[in-house]
Amino acid sequence: xxxxxxxxxxxxxxxxxxxxxxxxxxxxxxxxxxxxxxxxxxxxxxxxxxxxxxxxxxxxxxxxxxxxxxxxxxxxxxxxxxxxxxxxxxxxxxxxxxxxxxxxxxxxxxxxxxxxxxxxxxxxxxxxxxxxxxxxxxxxxxxxxxxxxxxxxxxxxxxxxxxxxxxxxxxxxxxxxxxxxxxxxxxxxxxxxxxxxxxxxxxxxxxxxxxxxxxxxxxxxxxxxxxxxxxxxxxxxxxxxxxxxxxxxxxxxxxxxxxxxxxxxxxxxxxxxxxxxxxxxxxxxxxxxxxxxxxxxxxxxxxxxxxxxxxxx
Numbered sequence: 001x002x003x004x005x006x007x008x009x010x011x012x013x014x015x016x017x018x019x020x021x022x023x024x025x026x027x028x029x030x031x032x033x034x035x036x037x038x039x040x041x042x043x044x045x046x047x048x049x050x051x052x053x054x055x056x057x058x059x060x061x062x063x064x065x066x067x068x069x070x071x072x073x074x075x076x077x078x079x080x081x082x083x084x085x086x087x088x089x090x091x092x093x094x095x096x097x098x099x100x101x102x103x104x105x106x107x108x109x110x111x112x113x114x115x116x117x118x119x120x121x122x123x124x125x126x127x128x129x130x131x132x133x134x135x136x137x138x139x140x141x142x143x144x145x146x147x148x149x150x151x152x153x154x155x156x157x158x159x160x161x162x163x164x165x166x167x168x169x170x171x172x173x174x175x176x177x178x179x180x181x182x183x184x185x186x187x188x189x190x191x192x193x194x195x196x197x198x199x200x201x202x203x204x205x206x207x208x209x210x211x212x213x214x215x216x217x218x219x220x221x222x223x224x225x226x227x228x229x230x231x232x233x234x235x236x237x238x239x240x241x242x243x244x245x246x247x248x249x250x251x252x253x254x255x256x257x258x259x260x261x262x263x264x265x266x267x268x269x270x271x272x273x274x275x276x277x278x279x280x281x282x283x284x285x286x287x288x289x290x291x292x293x294x295x296x297x298x299x300x301x302x303x304x305x306x307x308x309x310x311x312x313x
Contacts, residue, residue, distance in 0.1 A: 053160050056084060056091040057205070057293040058116075059242030060099040060262035062130065064108035069265040069278035070286060073102070077115050079311055080263045080292050084119060091294065092159065093121050097242035097260060098128025098170065098207030104140055113144070127153055128207040128243065129170040138171070154185050156192050162297060163196060165189065167206040169221045177218025179208030186226050193230055201236040201297070209241040211250055211257045214270035219244050231255065238295070238306075244276075246289075247308050258306055261291040287312035 058080065065073040084091070096116075101108035116123060125145040132138040138152055149155040152168045167189070169179035181189075196202075204210065210227065212220035221227075231237050237255040245262035246269065265278045266289035273279070281289055291310040 053092045054089070054294055054296045055093050055095060055159070057095050057097060057240055057242075057260050057295065058263060059097040059207075059260040059293075060128065060245055060264055061096070061112060062099055062102040062262065062264035063112040063115075064102035064105060065264055065278070067278055069280045073264040074111050074115065076287070076290055076311065077112070077263045079287070080290070081115055081118050083309070083311060084292060087294075091121060094119055094123040095164075095166070095205050095240070096123055096125045097205050097240060098126050099130040099242065099262075099264075100125065100128070100141075102130050104131055104134040106140060109140060109144055124155070124157070124164070124166055124205075125153070126155075126166045126168055126206055127170055129173065132170060150188055151184055154188060160297060162201045162203055165192065165202065165204045167204060167210075167227070169206050169208045169210070169224075173218070174222045176215060178215060179206070179210075179218075179221035179224075181221065181223050181227055186223065186230075189227060190230055196234075198233045199235055201238075202231060202234050203238045203240065203295075204231070205240040207241065208243045209257065209259055210239050211252075213244060213248060213259070217270065217276045219270065219276070228255065240293070240295075244270075247293075256306075258293070260293045261289065261308065261310070263290055263292070263311075266290070 061077045062073045063077060070076060094116075100112050125141075127138065127141045127145075131141045134140045142149070142153060146153050149166075152171045153166070154168045155166045157164050167181060168185065169181050172180050172182060174180050204227075206221075208221055209219055210221050210224040212224075214220070232253070232255075235254050239255060239257045241257070241259050242262070244259050245265065245267040246259065247261060248257075248259045250257040265286070266281065267276050268279050279289075288310050291308055291313075294307045294309065296305045296307070
């Protein structure tokens with residue numbers, strides 16, 4: 001679809017005509033990162049044969065949190081896990097984008113581990129800032145989840161033709177709480193990407209958003225532009241974050257940014273409160289703000305959909 005003429009609701013006049021032609025040819029629409037894209041019926045018919053694989057994102061469990069916004073954060077994590085276990089097809093693996101605990105206490109990590117082990121599948125973690133507030137910052141986190149990682153816990157791995165990169169941007173936070181990757185991690189990232197074909201689908205996951213959501217609240221990463229510059233040659237990049245406890249999406253070229261709900265408590269929308277923090281909801285409404293995110297790919301790494309599920313749905 002071209003966008004070189006007058007835009008009509010985000011679609012050009014020429015693009016609208018092309019959409020009409022596609023509709024006459026029986027086009028199937030899929031959604032990736034909230035952005036519709038079209039595939040042919042012939043291609044859609046082969047999807048079942050390609051054996052799609054999925055993985056699921058959990059974030060911001062804050063085990064140990066017990067304030068009025070949610071007196072039982074461990075309980076809502078249990079609910080999220082129970083909901084996942086009821087899915088007709090189980091995800092191939094899980095990622096957790098940080099703030100597993102609220103205060104980095106051993107007992108909180110223990111409680112989280114006891115619930116998450118029920119998923120019976122690999123879980124890949126990156127830390128949130130609440131996971132590295134122990135006396136030796138990050139020591140407890142790395143002892144549990146750092147096997148096979150570099151530095152403060154960054155890592156990469158491959159699955160079904162997709163290259164996954166877990167970044168850590170909660171060490172050495174900058175002014176206002178902005179995230180920071182740092183020179184060592186950026187050098188590692190450049191080296192990690194160097195040998196990959198530009199056609200390789202990339203999924204990046206970190207705790208703090210890698211796009212600037214609201215810098216006044218520290219909702220962004222100071223040196224994310226350097227990371228995104230390294231990623232710009234790839235044709236499909238999905239960036240997943242937590243931290244802000246709500247669903248937001250952005251698309252820049254071939255990069256789709258997506259933030260996730262928390263399993264513990266919501267936070268206010270940017271700029272709607274004096275500061276970020278746990279937001280108390282009306283009675284009975286909490287679970288409509290909590291949830292998990294499932295991402296689906298077909299064999300070979302083509303993204304099909306990003307689906308956010310609230311615990312109340």
